[in-house]
Amino acid sequence: MAIIKTEGLTYVYGEGTPFRKVAVDHVDLEIEKGDFAGIIGHTGSGKSTLIQHFNGLLKPTSGSVYIDGEKLWDDKAKLRPVRFKVGLVFQYPEYQLFEETVYKDIAFGPKNMGLDEKEIDRRIKETARLVGIPHDILKKSPFELSGGQKRRVAIAGVMAMEPEVLILDEPASGLDPKGREHILGMIKEYHKEKGNTVLLVSHSMEDIARNVNKILVMNDSKLFCYEETAKVFHRSKELADMGLAVPQVTRVFDRLKAMGIELDEDVYTVKFGRDLLLDKLSKRKAEQN
């Protein structure tokens, strides 16, 4: 059964004012348990609005959302448990830190779940290890940390709730390449260790290509498609029309193909492209000899 399912999901901002804006338009979607999905789309295409429906933060203007088969918004009291099941990390989450110490801030979510001290402590230690926060930082105030460290603490605050579905809105934006690598690495690690569903919103096709196995494309408030990575990047023409680019390496290989070099597979990561090329070259060498 799909862990997240939407039917005709529509959301309108500012209904009845001159600023009316349909941000999500009739989205029908099924996300399976264990998927690691990327969400892409041009600026203002409705990605952030869409994901805020998955944990009941926004109420659909029309249509419905099911989490684990249960319809949201039928019973308002059931929304809070849903938020523990579906963890959402907002864009620039470091601005939500508020506690005296990093430890206490990460504990905020688990505490709200009503877990006991021991379990909370275990979870904090575990997520701190996962996101790479050293022990001595746990006792510091979150306001003395660097931007990248703050980001990790904020993400840890949601991970510590061990949600079945973890959704992150551009978790790597505004960081240097090493910081990006680290954040994405720890998200991948979380997915691998727990086998949980992870949704990742990103503007970087390279990051998406390297990490996820399915891609959800939003275009002008509508769902364009939700398919395997390879299938999505195969439609590079359509993506380009929406103002989205396929990874650079895919473009290089598309050009190679256009030049008449036979390649039977699509390439969307540098590593895979390198292997494919080396393979091809060694075969050619063998033929020549």
Added chain:
Amino acid sequence: MIKDITLGQYFPGDSVLHRMDARVKLLLTAVFIVMLFIAKGIEGLAVGIVFTVAAFLISKIPLKMMGKSLKPIIPVIIFTAVLNLVFITTGDVLWEWKFIKLTRDGLDTSLFMVIRIICLICGSSLLTYTTSPIDLTDAIEKLLSPLKKVKVPVHELAMMMTIALRFIPTLIEETDKIMSAQKARGADMETGNILQKAKALIPILIPLFVASFRHAEELALAMECRCYHGGEGRTRMKQLKMSILDLWGTLFCMVFLAGVIAVNYFTKR
């Protein structure tokens, strides 16, 4: 959602009222208030009502918005009505119960007061609905500029007002975001007693304070980078301009003011 609180309640449009000069509108609003207050009887007030309705129709603001601005003062209206009904005890008695006496005069007065308040709120909210906050502060600065002569820091005050107005939507948006983020971590803001509810605000207030200080610092820096040095010799990109519309508006308003005075004069009792 929290956005529904209309603080900067500008309602964009292209009506005659929208296009009038903010300074003129501000002054005419003052005239309008005078008009309502010099009306002695219900007849004079009727002229004020006609003016309010006319201005409302010209502005093309939806009726719903008027309801929105009246809603918060309903308690005041009810309070005024009851107070006048109960405490004015002259005139024919309409209804009596123990020590409470409702009289003809009381009824008249409270009706008069209620209508006056409603007109007052609707009329003056037209000003804020049809004028963007920035134009409004510009107008206030211009109108108060003679006070500069007596060393009142008019420009600085207006600048502070502009900045405050400018940041209200930003802070509301920020509050919304922080609230969502904490709710996503299971913060519970709806249930519990007062103490628990107050405690639940901490995770929202602290990031909000931090954000405000950050905004203030960034803005100060940005202003300094653009060589902001106060009002001396400063020109504006958007000049307030008066047009023929403003003349017509003023005339229109004056006619009604004269109307009220005339009605007052002729209905002397």
